Amino acid sequence: MSLSSLYIKEGRAINKAKGSLLVAESIPGIELSEIIDVQLGNGEVKRGQAIDIGKEAIIIQVFGGVSEVDLIDCKIRCKGETLKLPVSIDMMGRFFNGMGESIDGGPPIIPYDYLEINGEPMNPAARQPPSEFIETGISAIDGLNALVRGQKLPIFSGAGLPHNKIAAQIIRQATVKGEEERFALVFAAVGISYDEASFFMKDLENTGALERTVAFINTASDPVIERISTPRLALTAADYLAWEQGMDVLVILTDMTNYCEALRELSSMREEIPSRRGYPGYMYTDLATIYERAGRIMGKEGSITILPILTMPNDDITHPIPDLTGYITEGQIVLSRNLERKGIYLPIDVFLSLSRMMKEGIGPGKTREDHNNVFMQSYAAYSEGCNLREISTIIGAESLGERDKVYLSFADEFEKRFVSQGEFEKRRVEETLDIAWDLFSMLPEKELRLISEKFIDKYLPRGKSSSS
Amino acid sequence: MGKIWRVSGPLVIADEMKGSQVYEVVEIGKEGLVGEITGLDGDKAIIQAHEETLGLRVGDEVKGTGKILSVELGPGIVGSIYDGLQKSLLTLVEESGPFIKRGVKALALDRNKKWHFTPTVRDGDILGPGSIIGTVTETNIIEHKIMVPPGLKGTIRKIKGGDYTVDEPVASLEHESGVFEIKLKQEWPVRKPRPYRQRLAPAGLLTTGMRVMDYMFPLALGGKAAIPGGFGTGKTVALQQLAKWAQTHLNIYVGCGERGNEMSDVLYSFRQLKDPKTGELLQDKEIFIANTSNMPVVAREASIFVGITVAEYFRDMGYDVLLIADSTSRWAEAMREMGGRLEEMPGEEGFPAYLGSHLSSFYERSGMVECLGRPERNGSVTVIGSVSPPGADFSEPVTQNTLRIVDALYSLDVSLANKRHFPTINWLTSYSLYIDVVRNWWNDVYPEWADTRSAALKILQQEAELEEIVRLVGPEALPEGDKLLLLIARMLREDFLQQSAYHEIDAYCTPLKAGLMITAIMKFYDLAQEMLNSGMRVEEIRSSPMVYRITRMKDIPNELFEQKAKELWQEMEQELVADKGGTL
Numbered sequence A: 001m002s003l004s005s006l007y008i009k010e011g012r013a014i015n016k017a018k019g020s021l022l023v024a025e026s027i028p029g030i031e032l033s034e035i036i037d038v039q040l041g042n043g044e045v046k047r048g049q050a051i052d053i054g055k056e057a058i059i060i061q062v063f064g065g066v067s068e069v070d071l072i073d074c075k076i077r078c079k080g081e082t083l084k085l086p087v088s089i090d091m092m093g094r095f096f097n098g099m100g101e102s103i104d105g106g107p108p109i110i111p112y113d114y115l116e117i118n119g120e121p122m123n124p125a126a127r128q129p130p131s132e133f134i135e136t137g138i139s140a141i142d143g144l145n146a147l148v149r150g151q152k153l154p155i156f157s158g159a160g161l162p163h164n165k166i167a168a169q170i171i172r173q174a175t176v177k178g179e180e181e182r183f184a185l186v187f188a189a190v191g192i193s194y195d196e197a198s199f200f201m202k203d204l205e206n207t208g209a210l211e212r213t214v215a216f217i218n219t220a221s222d223p224v225i226e227r228i229s230t231p232r233l234a235l236t237a238a239d240y241l242a243w244e245q246g247m248d249v250l251v252i253l254t255d256m257t258n259y260c261e262a263l264r265e266l267s268s269m270r271e272e273i274p275s276r277r278g279y280p281g282y283m284y285t286d287l288a289t290i291y292e293r294a295g296r297i298m299g300k301e302g303s304i305t306i307l308p309i310l311t312m313p314n315d316d317i318t319h320p321i322p323d324l325t326g327y328i329t330e331g332q333i334v335l336s337r338n339l340e341r342k343g344i345y346l347p348i349d350v351f352l353s354l355s356r357m358m359k360e361g362i363g364p365g366k367t368r369e370d371h372n373n374v375f376m377q378s379y380a381a382y383s384e385g386c387n388l389r390e391i392s393t394i395i396g397a398e399s400l401g402e403r404d405k406v407y408l409s410f411a412d413e414f415e416k417r418f419v420s421q422g423e424f425e426k427r428r429v430e431e432t433l434d435i436a437w438d439l440f441s442m443l444p445e446k447e448l449r450l451i452s453e454k455f456i457d458k459y460l461p462r463g464k465s466s467s468s
Numbered sequence B: 001m002g003k004i005w006r007v008s009g010p011l012v013i014a015d016e017m018k019g020s021q022v023y024e025v026v027e028i029g030k031e032g033l034v035g036e037i038t039g040l041d042g043d044k045a046i047i048q049a050h051e052e053t054l055g056l057r058v059g060d061e062v063k064g065t066g067k068i069l070s071v072e073l074g075p076g077i078v079g080s081i082y083d084g085l086q087k088s089l090l091t092l093v094e095e096s097g098p099f100i101k102r103g104v105k106a107l108a109l110d111r112n113k114k115w116h117f118t119p120t121v122r123d124g125d126i127l128g129p130g131s132i133i134g135t136v137t138e139t140n141i142i143e144h145k146i147m148v149p150p151g152l153k154g155t156i157r158k159i160k161g162g163d164y165t166v167d168e169p170v171a172s173l174e175h176e177s178g179v180f181e182i183k184l185k186q187e188w189p190v191r192k193p194r195p196y197r198q199r200l201a202p203a204g205l206l207t208t209g210m211r212v213m214d215y216m217f218p219l220a221l222g223g224k225a226a227i228p229g230g231f232g233t234g235k236t237v238a239l240q241q242l243a244k245w246a247q248t249h250l251n252i253y254v255g256c257g258e259r260g261n262e263m264s265d266v267l268y269s270f271r272q273l274k275d276p277k278t279g280e281l282l283q284d285k286e287i288f289i290a291n292t293s294n295m296p297v298v299a300r301e302a303s304i305f306v307g308i309t310v311a312e313y314f315r316d317m318g319y320d321v322l323l324i325a326d327s328t329s330r331w332a333e334a335m336r337e338m339g340g341r342l343e344e345m346p347g348e349e350g351f352p353a354y355l356g357s358h359l360s361s362f363y364e365r366s367g368m369v370e371c372l373g374r375p376e377r378n379g380s381v382t383v384i385g386s387v388s389p390p391g392a393d394f395s396e397p398v399t400q401n402t403l404r405i406v407d408a409l410y411s412l413d414v415s416l417a418n419k420r421h422f423p424t425i426n427w428l429t430s431y432s433l434y435i436d437v438v439r440n441w442w443n444d445v446y447p448e449w450a451d452t453r454s455a456a457l458k459i460l461q462q463e464a465e466l467e468e469i470v471r472l473v474g475p476e477a478l479p480e481g482d483k484l485l486l487l488i489a490r491m492l493r494e495d496f497l498q499q500s501a502y503h504e505i506d507a508y509c510t511p512l513k514a515g516l517m518i519t520a521i522m523k524f525y526d527l528a529q530e531m532l533n534s535g536m537r538v539e540e541i542r543s544s545p546m547v548y549r550i551t552r553m554k555d556i557p558n559e560l561f562e563q564k565a566k567e568l569w570q571e572m573e574q575e576l577v578a579d580k581g582g583t584l
């Protein structure tokens, strides 16, 4: 963030410190959310922000890991500026910390512009409804939860589940038909371990994507408070690349659970009335101001697609973090510990997963004419099979009727052949759909009630079907 | 004029504000951000800012306007998209590009556009409040009625047809204390319900084209309903379906604290889709209000009240208006946030104690009314709001407070969503208190409605009970009669209740088609029972060609359906005869 301007106002007389919050005597003319320099007793200068301003006192949020002790005896100066990120196309291939400062020892970035890190709300009337199919090469995503450019689609994972592998596979494989390379990746590590962060960086390096990547790294050992700014910095960089440079930007934010924990910590420090499980009541709005920065704009090149990753505490999808996220994002890819235990990669829980933008991205001219029908029929048949599987665990599979047994084995095959896929296996969407048709041929033809008859005639591999 | 004393998020406190009033609109800072006074404390005013407060300074000016938060009403509203303060979002795009800048103004009604006004009364006519003096053809669907504003009466003078801007007088009204100029535009404060002559009971079906609503849990014109459900259960799609197909004169769609892409989706698709009744573009009967989740939180409340006030205004013209609010929970959360900042005593889960009364001050503005003035006419506002319960847990305060107010509940079910049974309106837990209200309507359209409806609900109820048993003993252990019931219940669920919003033909189902479809299933039940009696097994009945025919009913267009249904019934009867013949 920029440090360039002159110090214009100064104040002292600190009244009170609490965690990283500082209450100070008011400075005339101070703006809400203005940047403050806090000079600690030992001479060190920390950055802060005015989060509450009044005639008598102001409250400053101090960044960069301070303790109350540090804040005793400090001086404050305000600079008449709000948090801004210097941006430039040269950020590509570079690494920054949660304050937006370069951490890779490379040459200084010569800024083209300074952008407010909170961004401005996109006018809904200026939005272009997203509709370009992104082929990830993953059947459970492309076939059943298709992603489109400008969408925000999180991965809901659990501790120890392979969300990083999946994200890396998506980054490696994602393509948009008939288009090349106006592509950029913005990667934000939010409170993850150093190892996890370097897993991504290695993978990006191996595939040569690193030079098209801007990375903001806040690892578990970095200041908690900077987890609040890290995703915003990432999206500010994305804003610049998408709307100024016309690039199609994919933003990976991981792990947003750490972001939410930081938000909770901050809120309790401010002594706010908590909502569910101690998280602040405004967490929905706060997350929305991050995720709603995804999108496309009428008459403008470029797009921002956001793929956040979060771990569900206790694998509980009703926990406020996944719950509020699901209310904001345009669907979710949910990972299942059950499938993982069965040894299925990618362990995607098809029932809990959803892509709300799918219908805009699929169909004739985009994927294939039968896509929507295949999608609906797959759900119906797989869901019937899973339901019978549950019943059969109690009564035994042998006591099921003939028809029911067919559905039971459909569900098994569906998991083995459709959901399951190699980490380096990339399937074209047509291949994905054909696998589904192959599986449909296990079922009585008359029960393909969600598929229009003309597609049955065209795509159902009849040779094998008659016997079952 | 006062000065900023403190700013904390959307809360602004100003001092030197003597003489201000609660609910007065103020302009804050050099950009003149819109705020509303919510309380006074000595010479300090507590203000909620409807725009982003970043960058405000202590000591900045706060100007009272002497007005309370109001909407502009007049030709040009229909087809518009507004933010929560009724700023035209399309104008904002023109003025400041694709991102919303603070403090930019955009009037709700175009001041330059001329509208053709056709008088329907003459000079010398004596008219009271609400009386219609003429019309403007606003869109291909909406005739905008120009009315004497509430509270005024007198003798019409100088009325003349012609082209006018919204600001030019089209007539004057002479009364004891002076002359009032009637313009195409009027204003009305958003928190104050518009007056009517008399409140009537809701009447008639609000046809939605969604079978599970129209047939099972009907909504009446002038009714109030809620649609709660966890994320991904289909609230927004259901509400968009209503905005598309509801057989009303006009719909108002309020996107309150929800996704931007959903607003642009309706906005742009409605420029192409056609209203099934008039054949005109849907945007000709639609008003959009968008305060998305990333826009200022305080304006969520304003968006709801702007919406309902505009709805009442068109109701007063004698129209049936549907107001859709997605989602009322976001408004409730905004109340919670402001309450927290004001350090009010929190109630349940931190929501303010007035949550219930605020919610009802919105829903209670629904209703069928006899409008003020001449000619005599009735109009209605039907309200349907979505609720977004955390963790899909309906015991939370917003859902519970809403349930105390509404008369129809569409309860959306996460487990149905996971199976992709859409709409996920749960047939066991949803209800409508409008059954008696719509009985006459249905008698005219499909007299078998009441009987088939209750028979179907009974079968679904029995299915739920049998499911419990199936879980213990498996489906094969059931007696054949129960197996058949399960088959029929399944047909009711899959071939009747399920209705994809994206199906080319099935997305909109006429009430008649709905009736014929359910009757086909019931007739098949009769037939199947005969088959069972004649010794057939359910396994065999399941593969009857009739079952297949029934699964394909959705693909038959509405207008061909009556014919096709009759053919189907005939075949069933023949099969029945053949079947009986066989056993004799």
Ligand SMILES: Nc1ncnc2c1ncn2[C@@H]1O[C@H](COP(=O)(O)OP(=O)(O)O)[C@@H](O)[C@H]1O
Pocket (backbone or CB within 6 Å): A354, A355, A356, A357, B229, B230, B231, B232, B233, B234, B235, B236, B237, B238, B422, B423, B499, B500, B501, B502
């Ligand atoms: N009537 C419907 N027909 C087909 N699909 C539906 C229907 N309702 C919902 N869906 C599916 O469910 C998804 C989520 O629905 P949505 O209305 O956005 O949920 P909510 O608003 O409750 O979060 C949609 O994107 C769509 O895929």
Ligand SMILES: [Mg+2]
Pocket (backbone or CB within 6 Å): B235, B236, B237, B258, B326
């Ligand atoms: Mg929704």
